[in-house]
Amino acid sequence: MKFSLLLEQLIEAFRCLPGVGPKTAQRMAFHLLERNRDNGLRLAATLSSAMQSIGHCDSCRTFSETPRCKLCSAGNRDASKLCIVESPVDMAAVEQMGTYRGLYFVLMGRLSPLDGMGPEEIGIQPLTLLLTKGHVAEVILATNPTVEGEATAHWLSGLIKPKGIRVSRIAHGVPLGGELEYIDAGTLARAFEGRDVL
């Protein structure tokens, strides 16, 4: 043991953060101890209260410390549209776009049997409940354009369509500002397939 017991424990505890190895953990511990104890204490308090009180919104499943998240309880959103995303970060990205005024449903993951993520884990029950309420006219599948995201979108589409609800998937194609030279063949093929007639 190189340092005092508590200091070693602190360094070890920092390693639960993603991308933090032994050297970074040590640097974090020393930084806070040497010149940032107030912020360290504030981090400890916020972290503790966040881990205990942040749950999921009853309606859209995003992270929220209240039973309903701000967006679901706002009342000024178009309840006929439901955008399904994988995580709260994706929801934030769609919100940043500024033009979508519908509601959301957050899967908190994607179908991935090897990681133990099945229909139950991505919230098939609350989603079905939401859809049977009858307000939703269109579901926009905005899962990530990865293999697992595509599979999840495909599976959800097969589940929702029979309910007579319109299902759409966000478009695949070349991103704005990209250069054709650097875009993979798969994306380019999808951009050709989905070309718009002018």
Add this chain to the structure above:
Amino acid sequence: MKFSLLLEQLIEAFRCLPGVGPKTAQRMAFHLLERNRDNGLRLAATLSSAMQSIGHCDSCRTFSETPRCKLCSAGNRDASKLCIVESPVDMAAVEQMGTYRGLYFVLMGRLSPLDGMGPEEIGIQPLTLLLTKGHVAEVILATNPTVEGEATAHWLSGLIKPKGIRVSRIAHGVPLGGELEYIDAGTLARAFEGRDVL
């Protein structure tokens, strides 16, 4: 505000860690919330107790939650040698070497007037107290080989020598395993100056 209030506060709180920007902070918060709440709570508890109870060893000034650190209270160290280092990390590096059996004094910084680090801040008073006790026969200056570290070593040498205590500085030269081709001219010049006759 993209997320709920508490989540935003958590992301903001993570930014007090060194090298953590908004995206990394967000990743940390989501990682802990999604799959590591127990570890998050443990980090919060350890961090809080470390920030409150870790102080400095009365003797060597390293971080310690007890008035005397383990090393100073061990009783099996050679009190005639005192190694002065800049930080507890440097002390750990010297300890890892395995051959030094003397005591330490940690400056907790280096002389750097522009950053407000003067003689008081690097612990000139406890150091003088330690030296006047009369046990120390040799002081080994192991501050970093940077401009500020060298200046600190020079200043300390001028302070300690008049007390009739032998003062030495760790050798500068080519590191083991290094290649001359990639070593800077200053280091190489010091390696030539300090060459050993075989």
